[in-house]
Ligand SMILES: Nc1nc2c(c(=O)[nH]1)N=C([C@H](O)[C@H](O)COP(=O)(O)OP(=O)(O)OP(=O)(O)O)CN2
């Protein structure tokens with residue numbers, strides 16, 4: 017008899033935690049309304065998986081990594097930095113110098129598109145994740161029907 021977590025199938029055990037934050041941005045050289053400063057209620061889905069899949073089940077306390085640990089790490093490395101911030105590229109700032117007086121401004125070398133944000137987030141998070149888990153994916157919803165996703169190379 018096998019327990020619920022069966023190595024024989026080669027199945028992967030993953031955990032996902034979802035975060036929300038509000039960020040304003042603009043896309044330099046974008047041909048459309050997103051060239052102007054506007055905000056999104058972002059949703060970030062953070063998925064981790066275990067490094068070691070040799071057990072039929074997880075011994076007590078039965079968890080891969082505490083959801084609380086993921087929560088604290090993501091809050092510290094991502095949410096705190098993005099929430100209620102205005103993210104603009106250096107190129108955008110050069111074209112719109114008046115924005116520099118904004119107290120919550122965060123200037124990036126790159127454009128703060130969903131793609132570049134998720135790339136930044138995977139770098140930041142992979143640097144702090146505990147050894148027993150690896151980052152298996154990040155999905156950043158900019159709107160309810162648009163998201164950028166990072167998945168590791170196989
Ligand atoms: N590949 C990407 N395309 C777009 C990005 C992005 O980050 N990556 N970003 C934007 C805007 O910042 C914003 O997301 C657009 O929001 P919104 O206008 O609400 O989205 P839609 O165009 O899908 O909404 P409609 O209201 O249906 O026009 C644009 N593109």
Ligand SMILES: [Zn+2]
Nearest residue numbers: 041050054056
């Ligand atoms: Zn936008």
